[in-house]
Amino acid sequence: MNTQIQKLYLKAGKSERLIIGLMSGTSMDGLDIALCLVKGSGAHTNIEVLNFKTADYTDDFRAKIKAVFSKKQVDLQLVCLMNAHIANTHAQLINDALAEWGYKNDDIDFIASHGQTIFHAPKSLHQLADYPNGTLQIGDGDHIALKTGIIILSDFRQKHLAAGGEGAPLAVYGDYLMFTKEGEDRVMLNIGGIANFTYLPASTDANAIFSTDVGPGNTLMDQYMQKHFGQFYDKNAAIALSGKSNQKLLSALLNCDFFELEFPKTTGPELFNLEYLIKAQEQSLTTNLGKADVMATLCHFSAETIANAIKRCFGEKAEARVFMSGGGMHNPLLVSLLNEKLPACIFLTTADLNINPDAKEAVLFAVLANETLCGEPINFGNRQGVPSVCMGKISLPQ
Known part of the structure; x- marks a missing residue:
């Protein structure tokens, strides 16, 4: 040998x-x-x-x-x-x-x-x-x-x-082995450049478990910050918190066939990039929107896509324990919006399961x-x- x-x-x-x-x-x-x-x-x-x-x-x-x-x-x-x-x-x-x-x-x-x-x-x-x-x-x-x-x-x-x-x-493979718990519905939500989650049912039935991308996490916000502010990311959501979400732009951002696809599905910056944002601004007549307002809208966009995906699994009154990881969990505005849009869910991090979320x-x-x-x-x-x-x-x- x-x-x-x-x-x-x-x-x-x-x-x-x-x-x-x-x-x-x-x-x-x-x-x-x-x-x-x-x-x-x-x-x-x-x-x-x-x-x-x-x-x-x-x-x-x-x-x-x-x-x-x-x-x-x-x-x-x-x-x-x-x-x-x-x-x-x-x-x-x-x-x-x-x-x-x-x-x-x-x-x-x-x-x-x-x-x-x-x-x-x-x-x-x-x-x-x-x-x-x-x-x-x-x-x-x-x-x-x-x-x-x-x-x-x-x-x-x-x-x-x-x-x-x-x-x-x-993530479905590791999440199943590390985090499944009988009797407790869990969502392992990773908010990286792209947001994805694994659904771990209380039944622990491997046939019911899946992972899926849900849309942009930090990628659009990070790309916008790097181009327009010369910063790698919006630390503590300082820029986004200083702006106001624009409903017309948000609606245009949400108007994408990807969000209608069945789970599981995947995506990346190949779709969700600054060109995608520019097209949405042109469609919504918001090309002159202030940069802080754009950042606020992008944060609302990420929160909306994540919340909508979780509701598809658990219904409009979704109840689940959501364990977060990834850079987006450090964005206070994004986390606040998720709590607002999913009031019956309990938001934790994987630190509560003895794994550093980063x-x-x-x-x-x-x-x-x-x-x-x-x-x-x-x-x-x-x-x-x-x-x-x-x-x-x-x-x-x-």
């Missing part, structure tokens, strides 16, 4: 494993690095986050990602180069984090790397009859494995596509890797969008 395969086999068979989960989302603020101690698998998974940090990206690195991000036409040479450059940068950030936390690289059993999404193209978006669902994450696993000396699982979304899904959202997405990929190494595919039934598969390609460090 190849010694590296033997090493993989022995590590997968351990009673507990140290797995680093990585996440770099559409916000591109930095690399989330979660060091997790994982025991068991499947319904018996137990996970403890030992350390977590968001390793900030430099402005130069972020600009390089944006040059290939969410564009139909892009410099193909630059995509090739960024595949390695992102991986090399992530590897260095991992090495730095381990040194900071006092770990040797040999202490770590596996790394689960999401990579950087640069384009997401479900059929509902590309509408090309001869082509399947597509998504592309770059930041090659082999480069990370070689530069950290740690076995890597990466490129998780391709198996989901191959099995008939849209490549997203993948680390949740990175932890998810550690759980997905653990299932691929040590578990079995969970039977979610024969439903579109939730294939019963294990995910992640394995890269060996030698």
Whole structure:
């Protein structure tokens, strides 16, 4: 047996494993690095986050990602180069984090790397009859494995596509294993660039569980802030709170076929971008609207789409415990609007379930890797969008 395969086999068979989960989302603020101690698998998974940090990206690195991000036409040479450059940068950030936390690289059993999404193209978006669902994450696993000396699982979304899904959202798998509770309806709401949630029914029936994107979370607000205010995001919703939501613009923003699609569904900045906003302003005759009012309206837009999606699951008088994660949970106006629109729901964060909400997405990929190494595919039934598969390609460090 190849010694590296033997090493993989022995590590997968351990009673507990140290797995680093990585996440770099559409916000591109930095690399989330979660060091997790994982025991068991499947319904018996137990996970403890030992350390977590968001390793900030430099402005130069972020600009390089944006040059290939969410564009139909892009410099193909630059995509090739960024595949390695992102991986090399992530590897260095991992090495730095381990040194900071006092770990040797040999202490770590596996790394689960999401990579950087640069384009997401479900059929509902590309509408090309001869082509399947597509998504592309770059930041090659082999480069990370070689530069950290740690076995890597990466490129998780391709198996989901191959099995008939849209490549997203993948939260259903980790949320089911980590957060299902018998007798309690739960909504695991992640408000990142795109907002998505997992519905966990009180019955714990895997056949009834699903994850879905619901629309923009922070992406439109962040894009607008970066272009018009020179700020990465609207800290504490200061700009949005100084403005007033415009009903005509809000109605135009909500007028989109995506919101009528059945669950589960996926989307991204390929749809919800500044061009989308400009078209809505033109349709609603609000092109001269003040910038603070635009920000207020965009925040109301995100809140409205999230609330409407939850009502589709639970009815107009929705009652559920909603556990938030992602950057949007730090937006006081957005959270206030959600409480207003869903008064019977109880809003908490995943910290109430012993998982740092800022680390949740990175932890998810550690759980997905653990299932691929040590578990079995969970039977979610024969439903579109939730294939019963294990995910992640394995890269060996030698």
